[in-house]
Amino acid sequence: MSSSAQQVGASVNSSGQLTKILVRATVVGKVDSVDVPGPSFKAVGQKIKVVTSGDGKTVFEGVDGLAGIKVDDWVEVQVPGATVGRMDRISGLDKPNKTFVVQGQSVDASAAPFMGGMADNLDNSKLVRVQGTLNAGIVKATRVEFLL
Numbered sequence: 001m002s003s004s005a006q007q008v009g010a011s012v013n014s015s016g017q018l019t020k021i022l023v024r025a026t027v028v029g030k031v032d033s034v035d036v037p038g039p040s041f042k043a044v045g046q047k048i049k050v051v052t053s054g055d056g057k058t059v060f061e062g063v064d065g066l067a068g069i070k071v072d073d074w075v076e077v078q079v080p081g082a083t084v085g086r087m088d089r090i091s092g093l094d095k096p097n098k099t100f101v102v103q104g105q106s107v108d109a110s111a112a113p114f115m116g117g118m119a120d121n122l123d124n125s126k127l128v129r130v131q132g133t134l135n136a137g138i139v140k141a142t143r144v145e146f147l148l
């Protein structure tokens with residue numbers, strides 16, 4: 001299960017001149033290989049170059065940098081300012097507290113909106129994509145999406 005999508009947005013002033021353009025490409029799928037010294041990885045056959053400094057520095061969510069990504073992990077890559085997140089099947093579900101584990105990462109979804117389902121649909125082995133912020137080793141989910 002993999003896909004690519006592209007969204008384009010543009011701003012034009014009153015003279016018809018292009019003033020701003022936004023291109024956001026998304027890659028979703030399993031990691032094929034990881035080259036930490038590179039620094040890069042491949043997902044869905046596409047090489048993703050990791051930017052290690054400056055304004056365009058790659059941002060990782062749910063994993064501590066490139067070294068935390070492993071072959072066969074599910075990832076989502078968004079460019080520019082690449083945000084990398086994980087997705088996989090839920091394990092270790094604590095349904096009343098809306099906490100669970102995705103690829104070894106603890107997730108607190110107690111305040112998150114759910115897409116493609118609702119909190120009552122949480123179940124071990126459900127495939128999800130979690131977006132959120134990593135704090136003290138736990139991803140505080142800002143969105144949980146059921147994929148299947």
